[in-house]
Amino acid sequence: MSDFSARRVMMVDTQVRPSDVTKFPIIAAMLAVPREAYVPHSKSEAAYVGExxxxxxxxxxxxxxxLAKMLDALDVQPSDRALYIAGGLGYGAAVLGQMLTSVVMVESDAGLAGAASATLAGQGVSNVSVVTGALEAGSAGAYDVILIEGGVQEVPEVLLGQLAEGGRIAAIFMQGALGLVKIGHKAEGRISWRFSFNATAPVLPGYAKAAAFAL
Structure with a gap:
């Protein structure tokens, strides 16, 4: 039997804290959520690998x-309403759920969404709602925080429209093999993006830049 709780502490101590993530709610959430429960069963031994x-x-x-640095850069507050895009098997949404009253998670792959719902229920997580639908469509509402777990080339206007005034959005903008995490702040209806740190992830369905037509 693997001692996953010890690995969880080691993950926080060797991957999260050294990355200048010191906010207690993020540390506490990552110590509380069993990452191994939210990965494919065959990969549970790799749950705490730093990649x-x-x-x-x-x-x-x-x-x-x-994930920790994105949550840190978003400056998540306890009263925030959150939308989690491309939640996969539910881990990130569960972590965010530890910090907030409720989280709406959107997942387009029915298999992943179903597994996420089952795992969240099995873990006693009742404040994360899983919506199966197109990632680029988001979920109707006005959210203070939107986190996209995956690469993007551009963020659809419909999703930006779901960000409340004063809200923050985090995304990994991919430029070839290079990835830049940027945080967008909404003020007076406009989003201003700022670079936060480097990270990479595959570009998500619905988030690739439309090819320009050339004559």
């Missing part, structure tokens, strides 16, 4: 460092 983990359907669970 992106393939979870099927061409998708990855981003490394713990990336």
């Amino acid at each position: 992106n983990l393939e979870i099927g359907a061409g998708r990855v669970m981003v490394e713990a460092r990336t």
Whole structure:
């Protein structure tokens, strides 16, 4: 029997804290959520490795460092309403759920969404709602925080429209093999993006830049 709780502490101490993530709610959430429960069963031994983990359907669970730094940069507050895009098997949404009253998670792959719902229920997580639908469509509402777990080339206007005034959005903008995590702040209806740190992830369905027509 693997001692996953010890690995969880080691993950926080060697991957999260050294990345300048010191906010107590993030540390506490990552210590509380059993990452091994949210990966494919065959990959449970790799749950705490410090790199992106393939979870099927061409998708990855981003490394713990990336998720922690995104949450840190979003400056999540307890009263925030949150939308989690491309939640995969539910780990990141469960971590965010530890910090907030409720989280809406959107997942386009029915298999991943079903597994996420089952795992969340099995873990007693009742404040994360899983919506099966197109990632680029988001979920109707006005959210203070939107986190996209995966690569993007551009963020659809419909999703930006679901960000509340004063809200923050985090995404990994991929430029070839290079990835830049940027945080967008919404003020007076406009989004201003700022670079936060480097990370990579495969570009998500619905988030590739439309090819320009050339004559």
